[in-house]
Amino acid sequence: xxxxxxxxxxxxxxxxxxxxxxxxxxxxxxxxxxxxxxxxxxxxxxxxxxxxxxxxxxxxxxxxxxxxxxxxxxxxxxxxxxxxxxxxxxxxxxxxxxxxxxxxxxxxxxxxxxxxxxxxxxxxxxxxxxxxxxxxxxxxxxxxxxxxxxxxxxxxxxxxxxxxxxxxxxxxxxxxxxxxxxxxxxxxxxxxxxxxxxxxxxxxxxxxxxxxxxxxxxxxxxxxxxxxxxxxxxxxxxxxxxxxxxxxxxxxxxxxxxxxxxxxxxxxxxxxxxxxxxxxxxxxxxxxxxxxxxxxxxxxxxxxxxxxxxxxxxxxxxxxxxxxxxxxxxxxxxxxxxxxxxxxxxxxxxxxxxxxxxxxxxxxxxxxxxxxxxxxxxxxxxxxx
Numbered sequence: 001x002x003x004x005x006x007x008x009x010x011x012x013x014x015x016x017x018x019x020x021x022x023x024x025x026x027x028x029x030x031x032x033x034x035x036x037x038x039x040x041x042x043x044x045x046x047x048x049x050x051x052x053x054x055x056x057x058x059x060x061x062x063x064x065x066x067x068x069x070x071x072x073x074x075x076x077x078x079x080x081x082x083x084x085x086x087x088x089x090x091x092x093x094x095x096x097x098x099x100x101x102x103x104x105x106x107x108x109x110x111x112x113x114x115x116x117x118x119x120x121x122x123x124x125x126x127x128x129x130x131x132x133x134x135x136x137x138x139x140x141x142x143x144x145x146x147x148x149x150x151x152x153x154x155x156x157x158x159x160x161x162x163x164x165x166x167x168x169x170x171x172x173x174x175x176x177x178x179x180x181x182x183x184x185x186x187x188x189x190x191x192x193x194x195x196x197x198x199x200x201x202x203x204x205x206x207x208x209x210x211x212x213x214x215x216x217x218x219x220x221x222x223x224x225x226x227x228x229x230x231x232x233x234x235x236x237x238x239x240x241x242x243x244x245x246x247x248x249x250x251x252x253x254x255x256x257x258x259x260x261x262x263x264x265x266x267x268x269x270x271x272x273x274x275x276x277x278x279x280x281x282x283x284x285x286x287x288x289x290x291x292x293x294x295x296x297x298x299x300x301x302x303x304x305x306x307x308x309x310x311x312x313x314x315x316x317x318x319x320x321x322x323x324x325x326x327x328x329x330x331x332x333x334x335x336x337x338x339x340x341x342x343x344x345x346x347x348x349x350x351x352x353x354x355x356x357x358x359x360x361x362x363x364x365x366x367x368x369x370x371x372x373x374x375x376x377x378x379x380x381x382x383x384x385x
């Protein structure tokens with residue numbers, strides 16, 4: 001970092017990825033700060049800047065030595081698993097600061113000697129106590145996926161078995177009788193059951209009582225007569241749809257179909273009308289939302305139909321290193337690999353990361369926003385005037 005860049009950092013103040021320390025804090029506090037960066041998006045701690053004023057106060061030579069020693073000790077001996085850091089010294093007007101950079105970790109969650117987990121919360125840090133958040137940290141390290149988790153209180157009896165048999169026949173292109181398989185063993189082989197309980201994937205795909213066990217793993221739809229929710233009146237709305245993931249998909253498309261404009265395709269009275277936004281766009285985006293949302297978050301996917309736009313809001317920001325630009329170019333990082341592999345037999349899902357690419361090819365006026373601070377992903381489809 002150059003002196004000019006250092007001055008710019010000091011002027012901008014602390015953030016989620018930048019922390020100031022005028023002097024070396026106690027060892028436990030420093031460890032917690034480093035853990036928080038490793039468990040979130042990574043970042044830098046700058047020693048020698050006043051965190052209240054942003055003034056570059058600098059460090060003595062002996063302080064620089066002690067800081068580097070303490071940083072190495074914390075990274076290797078007080079954080080579990082250990083992390084790798086990089087440090088540099090920068091001089092500005094004869095005042096020297098030490099900058100330590102901590103990358104986002106690949107083996108989350110990182111803990112201190114007491115097993116405590118910390119994450120960044122704006123410019124501050126907070127202790128993580130929620131099982132849901134810990135599970136999501138494991139997911140980001142590819143140690144645990146939400147769709148493989150078992151659901152307490154479920155069993156083989158919760159499966160719509162006739163529906164499941166049809167799924168197997170579609171997948172293997174053979175009749176159930178010809179396959180000579182046991183029902184429970186077959187479900188286990190598809191990762192739909194484990195230890196006598198349904199997995200999240202099995203519940204979503206094949207259970208006739210999904211809505212009683214996980215009612216928020218669904219979609220809610222609202223149509224509004226103005227461009228915001230506050231001043232408008234709901235002209236149509238539906239609570240979270242019941243049924244399997246395929247039934248939720250069908251009910252969502254029906255809701256959109258009755259609230260979207262239809263454009264005649266010819267002059268004849270009997271000519272077929274088409275949707276103002278091509279039907280295929282919603283097919284691709286809704287399937288994507290159902291398969292790729294974060295099932296560690298107990299919330300519905302929400303669809304808002306405004307006069308000027310349609311918004312699809314999915315729980316969970318983009319996983320790991322995936323960005324909007326990468327997604328638009330066809331790059332995909334599986335968040336729910338079991339669901340992703342099985343969904344092609346119950347939904348119009350093609351996989352390979354091409355859903356967004358196809359949606360844009362049908363209708364380019366689509367905007368994608370990765371709202372990391374709100375932990376959600378928003379798709380905005382701008383309507384034709």
